[in-house]
Amino acid sequence: MDGKRIYDDGCGIAHAMNLIGERWAILIIRELLLGPKRFTDLRSGLPGIGPNMLSQRLRDLEAADVLRRAALPQPAGSRVYELTAWGAELKEILAALGQWGNRTPVIKPSGRVSADSLMLGLRTGFRPAGDQSTTATFEIGLGEDRYIVTVADARIQVERGIAPAPDTVLHTDTDTFKAIMSGEEKLSMALQAGQATAAGDLQALERLLACAGPAPSPADTPSSSSRDEPAQATSSG
Template identity: 50%
Template sequence: MESTRTYGEACATAHALDLIGERWALLVVRELLFGPKRFTDLRAGLPKAGPNRLSRRLRELEELGLVRRRKLPPPGASWVYELTDWGRELEPVLVELGRWGRRSPFRDLSAHISSDAVMLALRDDFGPAVGDHFDATYAIRFGEDHYVVRVTAGSLDIERGDADRPDAAIDTDARTFASLMIGSLGLKEALSSGLVTLSGAPEAFERLLAAFSRPEVASSP
């Protein structure tokens, strides 16, 4: 590890922070939850990490057995990073941290947010009201980052890729989509301003947006 700092405790929580408490480590894990990424893709998701620091974090996570590097078969034949089984066990930790953090009164909602961060929030904040379960497939595209979102019987699944005949296809950027999710931007306004391009059934996308929980912000001191 880059840092030799340790809490020096037998407590499992303290030990876990010794392993993944360095800056950017958990965010690297977040960026790999939906599948492998090239170094350049990780840089795009974590632009403020810096290439040298990101390289160190990846190396440290490899040494810990949380991340591995492998070469894709032809025709891609590029090197990618992916989570190991143990690394993927950090997913519920990130989910709960995100839920807790979304109640913070100090969060800067205008700051950078990665495509994968938005998709993780989309999946974990999804919760249609009882009796409002629906089935639909969505293509959500943030530039080169493409996702397939499938809603089935009240549950939501996300994977990288392109949807075949989606009920609705949305082209926008991660920041705008996050604003739609939290309700600070209306869909009609986003469409009329050109921030969002929507094809397919608008009502299908409206139903998806209506199914997100919006946690109450904690009281500030």
């Protein structure tokens, strides 16, 4: 923390801001919530950050024990960054912050959204409706990124990876998925236009997307949702 301006305040909130309040720090954490990433993967998810700034923020967060460096198992063996167990506790905190930001009555969110951010939004916005007692597994591909989404007993789990035997597979791009999630475009229209491809149980996919639609406005009472406990980084937004 040497050389950084900090709040001279003993409050826990002020201390948290000393640790993760620098520009880009929270977004770097967001990109690691679903699992570890290489330096180049982080730059891809955060195109607005320069390599020097990213390196500095990674050093800061490592010094604060929020993240650590690791190596993926062979044969990949890539050097990656992952959240520590303590850093992973930020998952629910950032989910709540994202919900609060999306419900702003003043300036609506705009700009590019990363694949991890969209999938974290799917998890955060999940509001079970009707009979959600059955289990369904989805593989969602956004560009080159792949995610496994599991819904069981009105709970949702999202992780990065390829599902071994999904009930439904959806492939699209981040812009199209963002439009579907926000309600600006229907899944059926995206499929007809060739902006997305899907196979398997499309009705289950429609139900999933309907349960993770646009967040309620500030005038509405926020719905409570059940989610899995934050997973240890193994990779998130």
